[in-house]
Amino acid sequence: MDSPSLSTDPLTIGGRQFNSRLFTGTGKYPSMTAMQQSIERSGCEMVTVAVRRVQTVAAGHEGLMEAIDWQRIWMLPNTAGCTDAEEAVRVARLGRELAKLAGQENNTFVKLEVIPDARHLLPDPIGTLNAAERLVKEGFTVLPYINADPLLAKRLEEVGCATVMPLGSPIGSGQGLNNAANIALIIENAGIPVVVDAGIGVPSEAAQALEMGADAVLVNSAIALAGDPAAMAEAMSQAVKAGRTAHLSGRLPRKDQASASSPTTGLVQSPK
Numbered sequence: 434m435d436s437p438s439l440s441t442d443p444l445t446i447g448g449r450q451f452n453s454r455l456f457t458g459t460g461k462y463p464s465m466t467a468m469q470q471s472i473e474r475s476g477c478e479m480v481t482v483a484v485r486r487v488q489t490v491a492a493g494h495e496g497l498m499e500a501i502d503w504q505r506i507w508m509l510p511n512t513a514g515c516t517d518a519e520e521a522v523r524v525a526r527l528g529r530e531l532a533k534l535a536g537q538e539n540n541t542f543v544k545l546e547v548i549p550d551a552r553h554l555l556p557d558p559i560g561t562l563n564a565a566e567r568l569v570k571e572g573f574t575v576l577p578y579i580n581a582d583p584l585l586a587k588r589l590e591e592v593g594c595a596t597v598m599p600l601g602s603p604i605g606s607g608q609g610l611n612n613a614a615n616i617a618l619i620i621e622n623a624g625i626p627v628v629v630d631a632g633i634g635v636p637s638e639a640a641q642a643l644e645m646g647a648d649a650v651l652v653n654s655a656i657a658l659a660g661d662p663a664a665m666a667e668a669m670s671q672a673v674k675a676g677r678t679a680h681l682s683g684r685l686p687r688k689d690q691a692s693a694s695s696p697t698t699g700l701v702q703s704p705k
Contacts (some may be wrong), residue, residue: 447574447595456654475666482507484528503535511544518564544578569593581612600631605654607634620646636672643676
């Protein structure tokens, strides 16, 4: 039986289908125009928005709500800047209202971030789990950002999260998939989509995540801080498609020794 093609292989999260497996963000761009061009060329269908930064009209977020076509792009409100579970729950509720203002009345999605450490920006596993349990009970479609911890990922799945989003390496570091072994374990054991978030710096790393079996990637800094953000967004899109196609195709098994690619029978014999 043939493997499904990309056109017949949509990603489903919380009952909603996405044809693109690349999600992007709205922060750190040199201009609003660069952000708009990048979103367009990425082909993405879901964009994450920092609720607190929009709410306070933080630098770079002026006019953000009007700059994106919310009829075409699904909003993923995030709780960036929240340091504990209580704060994250409050901001998630604000995010739901923000989505309604964009015309997405039935949008219950939230990218859950609980990050108390301002230096390393690593998520708090206990606070994340506590907030996730509460938000799921309130009817949210929860996409939690976590360390690449297979046990935590499974626990979040058990409490009803729609995905898990393990980091490849620290936010904005561009270090790639430093946690590839743990991410592979998460993918192997997951019954929900796995979205690799944070640390991806170049398209080959996005492709690597999809080749491993991750269902999607979320890329912001690598696009927004590139010399040409829109071109990098397109490159990321191409890489994600290549990685997904490679995963569906099935890679060549690894071997301990060489294996000739040319036939060894029917060889022309040299004259004696």
